[in-house]
Amino acid sequence: MPHRSPSPAAGSALPEPALSRRTLLGSVAALALGSTAAAAQAPARSGSPMKPAPEVKSESKPEAPARPLSAGPGTTRLKPEPAVVTPVWSFDGTTVPPVVRVRLGETVRLRVENKTDKPLSLHWHGVRNQNPMDGVGSLTQAPIPPGGDFTYAFAPPDAGSFLIRPLVIGGSSEPSGRGLSGMLVVEETAPPAVDHDLTVLMQDWRLSDDGTLLPFGQTAFAASSGRLGNLVTVNGKPAPDAVPVRPGSRVRLRLANACNARGTRIRFDNLKVYVAAVDGQPTDTFEPLRATLPFPPGTRYDLMLDMPAEVGAAGSITALVGNGLALATLTTGGEPVTGKRGAIGPIGENKLLPAEVKLQNALRRDVVLTGGARIDKDKPAAEPVYTGDAAKVWAVNGAAGTAGVAPLFTVKRGQVVVLALRNDTAFPQALHLHGHSFRLLHPLDDGWEPYWLDTFQLLEGRTARIAFKADNPGRWVIGSTVLERFDTGLWGWFEVT
Incomplete structure (x- = not known):
């Protein structure tokens, strides 16, 4: 099957974060860790207290101690003086988002200490994880209380x-x-040879003129586009990030969108990139159509490129926001890389994923998204309006996602599942499937797109079907990656038994 470029995502207007029709319709530190044994905490059951499961002891060698990762308040300068420094939350006292790196087969073991004043849990977005480690507070674990910790x-x-x-x-x-955000990089046992392996993590911030953060919990935003920021950072610094690379070097770029709500498209200017993985899963290498890719919250790309041999050559990764916003600029300098190398090719398949998903006997379910603000078609210039329950703005199959909500469905382990996702809201929806990777199916048949995903965007008024093998036991969320929407009901869960 020929490759198809990912479906387009609508852009967002960065200069105007206020609630407007244009904004609404436009939205859509490395830690080296050794191999250790895993510990688990039992997932919650509706209406029952959460009890930790017995810790699993390694028979081969003693457990290494967990590395601490402390989340707490701090400050950073996001706007130039005379604006004040911005009060933020960060990990380990640094506003550079952490990049946790392990080799495939090694264990991530982190003791997260919550020094904020709110409950916390960390989701390892895209990892086909053990369910107790998935990090959904009040579903797969008890949230970490202020002053508490969780390993x-x-x-x-x-x-x-x-x-x-x-x-x-x-x-x-x-x-x-x-x-609070970061990246987890799991390196292949035989990674492709590159001269630079770089992470590019995009966040945005909703700031007042004096540099402080604007208030949270506004229903008008939750019911529409979410908390769109008015300043973008890359790797914790205001964009663009200047990235020095060697002339003639081969570069692996790991791009990730950790914004609260902002979806955009990204364009590659003076850079000939090849997509080697989408949402963490390798694919046959391809060039992005028109040198652009959709970039909704939660999406990740692994890109490969060769830099020119001359000193001073530059290329940029640009977000298609407004007139274009450069996220990172790669510029060659220093000692050139010499010697011949082969053409850029695939980084290798993931043999843990099925070679095919047989759909004949699939469990098929409809998942319908409703709620949010409504747009008066007779008054196209009017602002969208929401007048309902501020805690239950959105619903999935008629029920808002809240602690204790019933599952959308239950499935036996190993069963193939096909979900028909219908967006009956007035907004594009970025959705994420936990614990599994899926294939988008073609609109008119059961053929599938040529790469695995865990996050995608569903345009308003559209239906998309996804297929996956439910081979990971536990309670798994499918929900919005726009976090204000998630907080106000745009999620459901299913159970694999």
């Missing part, structure tokens, strides 16, 4: 690029909007 210990089954995002039922947007 995440898991061995990622797949190599790839993944996000670290706060995810607590009813309380995800604020820790994310205050700056």
Whole structure:
């Protein structure tokens, strides 16, 4: 089957974060960790207290201690003086988002200490994780209370690029909007030879003129585009990020969107890039159509490119926001890379994913998204209006996602599932499937698109079907990656038994 470029995502207007029709319709530190044994905490059951499961002891060698990762308040300068420094939350006292790196087969073992004043849990976005480690506060674990801690210990089954995002039922947007995010990089056992392996993490911030953060919890934003920021950072610094690379070098770029709500498209200017992985999963290498890619919140790309041999050559990664916003500029300098190398090719397949998903006997379910503000078609210039319950703005199959909500469905382990996702809201919806990777199916038949995903965008008024093998036991969310929407009901869950 020939490759198809990802479906387009609508852009967002960065200069105007206020609630407007244009804004609404436009939205859509490395830690080296050794191999250790995993510990687990039992997932919650509706209406029952959460009890930790017995810790699993390694028979081969003693457990290494968990590395601490402390989330707490701090400050950073996001606007030039005379604006004040911005009060933020960060990990380990640095506003550079952490990049946790392990080799495939090693265990991530981190003791997350919550020094903020709100409950916290961390979702390892894209990892086909053990369910107790998935990090959905009040579903797969009890949220970490202020002053408390929780040890995440898991061995990622797949190599790839993944996000670290706060995810607590009813309380995800604020820790994310205050700056808590990061990346998890799981390196292949035989990674492709490159001269630079770089992470590019995009966040945005909703700031007042004096540099402080604007208030959280506004229903008008939750019911529409979410908390769109008015300043973009890359790797914790205001964009663009200047990235020095060697002349003639081969570069691996790991791009990730950790914004609260902002979706955009990204364009590659004077850079000939090849997509090697989408959402952490390798694909046959392809060039992006028109040198652009959709970039909704939660999306990740692994890109490969060769830089020119001359000193001073430059190329940019640009977000198609307004007239264009450069996120990062790569410029050659220093000692050139010499010697011949082969053409850029695939980074290798993930043999843990099925070669095909047989759909004949699939469990098929409809998932319908409703709610949010409504737009008066007779008054196209009018602002969208929402007048309902501020805690239950959105619904999935008629029920708002809240602690204790019933599952959308239950499925036996190993069963193939096909979901028909219908967006009956007035806005594009960025959606994420936990614990699994899926294939988008073609609109008119059961053929599938040529790469695995865990995050995608569904335009308003559209239906898309996804297929996956439910091979990971536990309770798994499918929900919005726009965190204000997640906090106000735009999620559901299913159980694999």
